[in-house]
Amino acid sequence: QQQVKQSPQSLIVQKGGISIINCAYENTAFDYFPWYQQFPGKGPALLIAIRPDVSEKKEGRFTISFNKSAKQFSLHIMDSQPGDSATYFCAASWSGTYKYIFGTGTRLKVLA
């Protein structure tokens, strides 16, 4: 119940295309869902986050879509660029502990 399942494991997208990464969870107590971007040899950087009372949040080229009934959320990267090539992690947490449960990660490669 504590798992966050992330797919796909890897993704190749053409420059200008849309990258879509999906995550699913079981624990309905989760109330905060952030996405992180990590480049090789660096720490994760917060991209965007959402709470269950919102179905969609957009920041620049990054959009989170949230489906509370399906217990799923996804990251959409519009107009993907080679500089977006990185590993992306979704996570979930709940107010009680603020500990994160991370997804397994998606390695995105954007072709020039």
Added chain:
Amino acid sequence: GAVVSQHPSRVICKSGTSVKIECRSLDFQATTMFWYRQFPKQSLMLMATSNEGSKATYEQGVEKDKFLINHASLTLSTLTVTSAHPEDSSFYICSAQLETTQYFGPGTRLLVL
């Protein structure tokens, strides 16, 4: 804002020695910090939760006597890997909590020879 630093960024040590890694929140105070370990091409594995002024809470399977954590102030947490062995070689990352969000440091690459 919300910048977290780690020092050192890379460290090489001999087997049996101890290594200390510092994690600092530069522009905010963090009651809670977290320490993670990451193996190549894998997700982040939470090792422990560090709370200022109290003992750290370790995840199941993490040896608290081997990975000593001290959260001495609202801006500094340290992780000491005691009697390091080659299997402790890894990428160690800390995060500091601000409201509901964790902000991560740049990581420390530890290589034990």
